[in-house]
Amino acid sequence: MIDQVQWKAGSLEIWREGDGPTVGYLHGMVCAPGRQPFVPELAGRGFRVVAPSLPGYSRTSPSADIRNIHDWVFALSEIIDVAGLAGAPMVASSTGAMLALELAAVRPEAFSSLVLVAPLGLWREDRPVADPFSTTLSGQRALLTKDPAATALFFEDSASGDLLVDATIQRYTARTATASLVWPIPEFGLAERIHRVSCPVTLVWGSDDQIIDPSYADVFVSQVRDVRGRHVVNGAGHLAEWDDPRAVASLAAAAIA
Amino acid sequence: MKTIWFHLMPYPELPDDFTSEHRSVWVDIDPGLFDPRVGHRMYNEYIDELEFAASVGFDGVGINEHHSNAYGLMPSPNLIAATLARTCPDAALVVLGDSVALYNPPIRVAEEFAMLDCISGGRLVAGFPVGTPMDTLYAYGNNPATLRERYHEGLELILKAWTADDVFSFNGKYSKLRYVNCWPRPVQQPHPPVWIPGGGSIDTWEWCARSGYSYLYLSYFGYKAAMKTMQGFWKCVEEAGRPANPFQAGFAQFFGVADSEAEAIELYREPAEYFFNRCLHVYPGFADPPGYKTLATVRNGAEGMVERAAREASERAEQAAKKAERKAAQQSFSAASHMSFEQMVEKGYVIVGNPDQVAEKTIEMAKQLRIGHVMSLCHFGNMSRDLAMHNTELMATKVLPQIRHLWDDEWEDHWWPTPLPAADRMVPSPRPTVSR
Numbered sequence: 001m002i003d004q005v006q007w008k009a010g011s012l013e014i015w016r017e018g019d020g021p022t023v024g025y026l027h028g029m030v031c032a033p034g035r036q037p038f039v040p041e042l043a044g045r046g047f048r049v050v051a052p053s054l055p056g057y058s059r060t061s062p063s064a065d066i067r068n069i070h071d072w073v074f075a076l077s078e079i080i081d082v083a084g085l086a087g088a089p090m091v092a093s094s095t096g097a098m099l100a101l102e103l104a105a106v107r108p109e110a111f112s113s114l115v116l117v118a119p120l121g122l123w124r125e126d127r128p129v130a131d132p133f134s135t136t137l138s139g140q141r142a143l144l145t146k147d148p149a150a151t152a153l154f155f156e157d158s159a160s161g162d163l164l165v166d167a168t169i170q171r172y173t174a175r176t177a178t179a180s181l182v183w184p185i186p187e188f189g190l191a192e193r194i195h196r197v198s199c200p201v202t203l204v205w206g207s208d209d210q211i212i213d214p215s216y217a218d219v220f221v222s223q224v225r226d227v228r229g230r231h232v233v234n235g236a237g238h239l240a241e242w243d244d245p246r247a248v249a250s251l252a253a254a255a256i257a
Numbered sequence: 258m259k260t261i262w263f264h265l266m267p268y269p270e271l272p273d274d275f276t277s278e279h280r281s282v283w284v285d286i287d288p289g290l291f292d293p294r295v296g297h298r299m300y301n302e303y304i305d306e307l308e309f310a311a312s313v314g315f316d317g318v319g320i321n322e323h324h325s326n327a328y329g330l331m332p333s334p335n336l337i338a339a340t341l342a343r344t345c346p347d348a349a350l351v352v353l354g355d356s357v358a359l360y361n362p363p364i365r366v367a368e369e370f371a372m373l374d375c376i377s378g379g380r381l382v383a384g385f386p387v388g389t390p391m392d393t394l395y396a397y398g399n400n401p402a403t404l405r406e407r408y409h410e411g412l413e414l415i416l417k418a419w420t421a422d423d424v425f426s427f428n429g430k431y432s433k434l435r436y437v438n439c440w441p442r443p444v445q446q447p448h449p450p451v452w453i454p455g456g457g458s459i460d461t462w463e464w465c466a467r468s469g470y471s472y473l474y475l476s477y478f479g480y481k482a483a484m485k486t487m488q489g490f491w492k493c494v495e496e497a498g499r500p501a502n503p504f505q506a507g508f509a510q511f512f513g514v515a516d517s518e519a520e521a522i523e524l525y526r527e528p529a530e531y532f533f534n535r536c537l538h539v540y541p542g543f544a545d546p547p548g549y550k551t552l553a554t555v556r557n558g559a560e561g562m563v564e565r566a567a568r569e570a571s572e573r574a575e576q577a578a579k580k581a582e583r584k585a586a587q588q589s590f591s592a593a594s595h596m597s598f599e600q601m602v603e604k605g606y607v608i609v610g611n612p613d614q615v616a617e618k619t620i621e622m623a624k625q626l627r628i629g630h631v632m633s634l635c636h637f638g639n640m641s642r643d644l645a646m647h648n649t650e651l652m653a654t655k656v657l658p659q660i661r662h663l664w665d666d667e668w669e670d671h672w673w674p675t676p677l678p679a680a681d682r683m684v685p686s687p688r689p690t691v692s693r
Contacts, residue, residue, distance in 0.1 A: 134543060172547055175547035183400045
């Protein structure tokens with residue numbers, strides 16, 4: 001079920017799927033509520049998955065108030081309250097995982113546990129995070145998943161007429177929101193705050209991540225207080241839950257349980 | 258009609274294999290390709306050319322700002338303008354301009370432009386581009402999601418700094434200044450004329466039309482391809498209820514003048530091919546970052562795509578989208594790469610010919626686009642100083658007299674500088690002879 005909830009000057013889209021203990025899902029650089037396979041995969045393992053779309057993504061209004069990482073973290077803090085996710089476990093991917101860590105650093109009780117799929121937020125001079133926007137649209141798509149077809153729901157349109165115009169605008173707005181999060185470098189001082197993240201954390205990485213090298217997991221393991229697990233999904237790219245929703249759902253379900 | 262001699266200041270010694278061995282002339286061009294000795298010669302020759310243009314009768318000299326770019330080597334146009342303010346005593350100084358969002362705080366632009374207006378005795382045209390994505394987002398790291406808001410806020414600060422009677426506080430989202438007090442103040446009151454160089458952004462057309470700023474379409478792709486953009490601008494002017502004064506608009510055009518058309522083709526082929534085939538070799542991945550375009554422009558493009566798809570009903574939308582992406586890529590900077598000089602002339606990228614032919618085509622261009630300001634590029638690519646000056650002299654002495662009259666009997670140019678009377682303007686004093 002997808003709801004539109006009044007939020008700030010616009011509306012917030014929340015996708016709820018399944019029955020059972022509540023677990024959140026926070027998308028990364030792309031978002032396709034109601035159609036993305038990962039959410040039903042996780043829900044099918046006995047959870048009520050609550051997946052809000054961040055400002056600018058899908059049918060959540062973009063917010064002119066969001067100009068920097070502080071604004072983004074504040075927005076996420078409000079969103080998990082509105083969505084009933086405060087204190088619940090959260091599965092978060094890529095930019096969403098970076099935001100979840102930032103929020104957990106300033107509000108340690110925000111999540112009971114975190115499953116992070118290829119989180120951004122740290123920076124290594126020897127292995128810089130790739131720039132997903134120094135490329136064409138099709139080039140970006142190829143960077144995000146091992147199989148570019150995995151993100152067809154976001155990058156391709158089946159609509160026509162006015163609906164196609166709406167879909168084009170929506171995709172552009174979502175990509176703009178991502179750009180606002182990662183431009184020019186997705187590192188905003190998290191390393192100085194990450195020690196405050198107190199909930200259990202599980203790390204999941206696609207073996208073929210072209211955005212942030214899987215070896216970044218070592219840095220997170222060394223800096224996060226309570227890392228309970230570290231997993232690699234073979235044959236998956238940066239957005240591993242799009243490439244292999246079943247494998248990531250299994251790992252997440254096991255970590256949450 | 259006013260004609261401004263405009264310089265991009267391209268690096269003249271990119272290697273022959275540049276396009277095959279390097280992916281982009283902009284943003285990540287190999288720093289090893291820059292030879293400072295060439296830079297020394299180039300800047301001095303280019304300043305010579307600008308000064309020569311002013312001396313032979315061009316109405317203004319024009320410059321602009323680019324970064325990490327081998328075809329536009331003016332990271333600071335104000336430095337060049339300061340030189341020209343002293344050495345070009347009568348021409349307008351058209352700085353197109355300072356990319357407001359790149360100055361922190363933007364009050365720096367108000368100060369430097371005011372300095373230029375004072376030094377020149379009120380001859381400054383203040384240009385304020387948003388800036389290309391390559392300059393603003395990739396080379397200078399601005400965030401595309403906030404670039405335009407930052408730009409508009411910066412421009413508001415600059416205009417207020419020039420016109421406020423008292424010291425004031427500016428509490429913006431991006432600039433927070435307890436004390437704004439612009440010293441010096443511009444000679445021109447309330448402020449120098451504001452020109453807005455732009456691409457095809459609908460919002461910029463509407464904003465210029467509504468605010469009464471002059472809109473400059475700085476395309477490199479000739480007047481024939483510019484019709485749609487300029488029609489869009491003039492439609493906005495009409496909707497804003499303003500008169501369609503041609504002086505509210507300008508356009509950039511390459512010119513190559515010689516005694517005959519055949520000679521012009523021979524003389525200008527190499528520099529044009531150098532410019533269009535090497536200098537515009539921009540990696541397409543830098544051209545369209547999300548957030549740079551306004552939503553109105555994106556919507557306009559998507560609606561155009563839908564219309565095309567409707568016309569070709571058998572074609573699937575996805576195919577139409579791919580076609581549109583291909584077409585957009587073809588229209589991007591790198592599209593001109595590998596084009597022959599004949600194609601450039603045919604498409605109107607370069608107007609070449611004898612003076613009468615050039616004058617005729619320029620008038621045709623100005624009437625079609627309805628422009629009162631021509632940014633004439635008489636130097637391009639790796640053109641030598643001698644050839645640039647030859648081109649400039651022919652343009653000034655044989656073309657300008659044929660085109661200058663256009664619009665003058667119908668429209669007044671409200672966007673041209675209003676300097677101090679010539680008798681009140683300072684000129685560089687002769688240096689006293691010192692015996693050693």
